[in-house]
Amino acid sequence: MQLPTRHLKPVTIRRPGQADVQADAILFQKHDPSARGLKIHDPEFKTPSWRGMFQRDAPIQEAGYTVIDAQGRTFTPDGDPEDPGGQGVALVVRLNPAAERTRLQSLTFTLPGALVRQPGTGNMVSSSAGSLTVTARLTHSNDPHVVQLVGADSASTAIIGRWGTLEHPTLTPPGLNDGSQCPLDVDGQPGTLTIMLAWPDEDLKTEQQFGARWVGIWRVKKT
Structure with a gap:
């Protein structure tokens, strides 16, 4: 089994020092109802987390990569990918889209x-x-x-x-x-x-x- 191809969008998986790999995925925002970032004395700009749903053979098993979507947005994972239900159909990973906001x-x-x-x-x-x-x-x-x-x-x-x-x-x-x-x-x-x-x-x-x-x-x- 594989993900329905009609919902998949092209993304680029990038690792430093390696050639980019093209893959298909579904990227979507995850609702987070927590109140973090609402303190007046210690404000924080909160970015809703995203999820990425990839084909089971996508090269995201090892850390050290970023995901770039068709709009040029860069996402960094903050955990290992999961296999929902152990069905071998897809890999789901939590993503953060804040790379472009980081001060260098x-x-x-x-x-x-x-x-x-x-x-x-x-x-x-x-x-x-x-x-x-x-x-x-x-x-x-x-x-x-x-x-x-x-x-x-x-x-x-x-x-x-x-x-x-x-x-x-x-x-x-x-x-x-x-x-x-x-x-x-x-x-x-x-x-x-x-x-x-x-x-x-x-x-x-x-x-x-x-x-x-x-x-x-x-x-x-x-x-």
């Missing part, structure tokens, strides 16, 4: 090179091996454990980041490690972002779908 940051790091002797002082210092520009998604964190971990104070902000975009999540870029720094302006305020500690996900599928996670600290540039 372009970060340029200076990569350390070989040790060289500094003229005048004779000290051995690291030379520059060039620069690396990467994309990341940054979130301010008030979690006391994260704040304490990175040593944030009144002139700094604790940051949780993920590498890449929702369409192209990545693992930690080669050459970056604890202590790597880059300039970062926040609302016009210049500062420096420092990667303090890798903080990998316990769930490997979360990392595969949304990119490697890390923590850091942003400090206001001293004048």
